Amino acid sequence: MRPLIHMSSTDFVEKVLTQLSKKGATQAEVVYSEGSGVSVSCRNGEVDTIENNQDRSLIVTVYKDQAKGSASTAVVDQHSVDLTIEKAMAIASLTEPDEAAGLAEKALLATEFKDLQTFYNNEKSADELVQMALTAEQGAVDYAAQQGQAINVDESNVQLGDGYSIYANSQGFFGEKKGSNVSASVVCIAEQDDVMEREYWWDATRDIGLFPPPENIGKIAAYRTLERLGSRKVKSTKAPVLFDPSCAKSLMGHMLSAISGSALYQESSFLKNDLHQQLFPTWFNLFEDPFIPSGFASRNFDSNGVQTKQRHLIKDGVLNGFLLSVYSARRLGLQTTGNAGGAHNLEVQTTTTDSALIKTMNRGLYVTSLMGQGVNTVTGDYSRGASGFWVENGEIQFPVSELTIAGQLKDMYKSLVATGNDVDKRSKTLTGSWLIDEMTIAGD
Structure with a gap:
């Protein structure tokens, strides 16, 4: 990596932590990151744009007797760093103490750092x-x-x-990600x-x-x-709905939002009372694995430096845990789950994987695209624009568009009939198609 202020990135972060301690911070944490990339786009056989980017940033968070102050800068020179430190300290001086604020307990911090194979020398001009x-x-x-x-x-x-990024704190934790x-x-x-x-x-x-x-x-x-050519509407009805893998991921995303710590302590989640309750059919499992080699969300530690762990978020259809940071866990009177920054690699594991869900559905809507934001994660009400294909007798008949599908997320999860083996591996959530027993379809 490029030199930073005439010293290595690690030495720089340690220097910032030392400055924060001298300034009177009871506790402190520092996140330094840098990245580079190239993006090209073409149209009609010609180059449209070529963009190069090189970014650096520093985020400083300080705690003074549980009063928190945070500041950041995208210009990482000595003057900007000093100014950022001053701002963080000033904010902490003006902030009311919060009993949930502060670093993770030292015993929770990561001590095992596996080679997750997340970095490759992708040299291309x-x-x-x-x-x-x-x-x-x-x-x-x-x-x-x-x-x-x-x-x-x-x-x-x-x-x-x-x-490349470094997370370090005054508890002595120092972790790198690449x-x-x-x-x-x-x-x-x-x-x-x-x-x-x-x-x-x-x-x-x-x-x-x-x-x-x-x-x-x-x-x-x-x-x-x-x-998609020749798309049409269908008459309003109630029927089974098959979500292709990319759309099925969004259904999973709504659940993840609802079990996140911030939604739970703000009581803005339709799943706030559903820990250890049956959420999906008994054959459905959701496994979180932060250690998948080359995984899109592989992490040895979360954004608080807490050790990540493998676990079943959903076991035999039962909601087995939440996604909690140190702060949200304290607000809820619980223990952090090592999910500051979100969920890690997720894999849907079921015993009813079907290779021919269109035939299983027989008649209904096969959704390949969703539009709009009509999902209320406070109540679980679901309503979104959809397009895809109409299915009769287990065969695709014609493309459809300008439809609205509606339901209630809890009902949709419980009425999951099967998942497909057409697993989409392009993100941190690995799942195939989802077949929901029945939803309201609004068309003509």
């Missing part, structure tokens, strides 16, 4: 990334031509980046009978050596776009 983007775009054009269709690629984008990533996306537009449809596809990995051929991303984007 801007010209090579441009070629990847152009290849992805051409893949979409070629696929459409093979189908006798015309398609317009609105944008083909490739991004490459890496990052990660890399590469992603690509293609957005396509097609037209039929003066109606335009827009769809996309993307992929991401940490190791560029495992990245799929760029032309395949374009091909899938074109396929998804052409499949």
